[in-house]
Amino acid sequence: MSVAELPRVAGKLTANAPLAPLVWFKSGGCAQWLFEPKDMEDLQSFLRNLDPATPVMALGLGSNMIVRDGGVPGVVVRLGKAFAKVKPVDAITLDCGGGASGILVSSTARDAAIAGLEFLRSIPGTVGGFVRMNGGAYGGEVKDILVDCDVVLRDGEHANLSVEELHYSYRHSELPDGAIVVSARFRGKPGEPSSIQAEMDRISESREASQPLRSKTGGSTFKNPDGHKAWQLVDEAGCRGLQIGGAQVSEKHTNFLINTGDASSADIEALGEEVRRRVMAKSGIDLQWEIQRVGEVK
Secondary structure, X not given: OOHHHOOOOOOEXXXXXXXXXXXXXXXXXXXXXXXXXXXXXXXXXXXXXXXXXXXXXXXXXXXXXXXXXXXXXXXXEEOOHHHOOEEEEEOOEEEEEOOOEHHHHHHXXXXXXXXXXXXXXXXXXXXXXXXXXXXXXXXXXXHHHEEEEEXXXXXXXXXXXXXXXXXXXXXXXXXXXXXXEEEEEEEOEEOOHHHHHHHHHHHHHHHHHHXXXXXXXXXXXXXXXXXXXHHHHHHHOOOOOOEEOOEEEOOOOOOOEEEOOOOOHHHHHHHHHHHHHXXXXXXXXXXXXXXXXXXXXO
């Protein structure tokens, strides 16, 4: 697919764009095309005029994702600064751009004296990813704070979806395929900025103490099965420190895989599958991936 076959854009369109620098694992192949839209109108126009057969994938901070070594066909859409604004709507509600980080959202909530959004401080990602995956941590989930979201559908049309229409479950929503979240409204409750900051500090310290944040990782690898903790099942199956190539199960938190330096995405995914096999053999529980795995095997 040549640039001449693609719709004209006001933003930035890059062929064969390396995705490894854009994801936390720092591994994987290229996007056939990487599109960074100038604004919502640019995004809508591009999708409206793009061949419907061309696959489209949204990319946030790439924190909970394995990009396979063969790269991602079609177009990867990355929302930039134009989609990263956060502002209060009323005394307890924020309007958040799809490209805004959890740190920005929680800090803006603190400054506006809105409590209940502190947990977003601990999730490495953007609003778009939080909404898609029902992001959660430290007792909070997006389904508890989301009012509604604006999305651009694969055909370029705009839609507003309420929290009820997303039919949330654990780390899952029924967001339409190919839809890109461009903004969302999060509602908290009245709070004191000093108390909100104290809770954010507590969450940050807890996370620092228990997770390998200084490593090239992808966050929580597996979903917690009903009645179980994924990390405990992995540990009990003897997988702490297990290594394949440059990929390793974290010694610090066994539900994290890390790239020790030069791991391929194939190493990381193979390690995850080996962990799943060992947990099944030990406990009979079929661990499900929480990390998204996208693209083609090399």
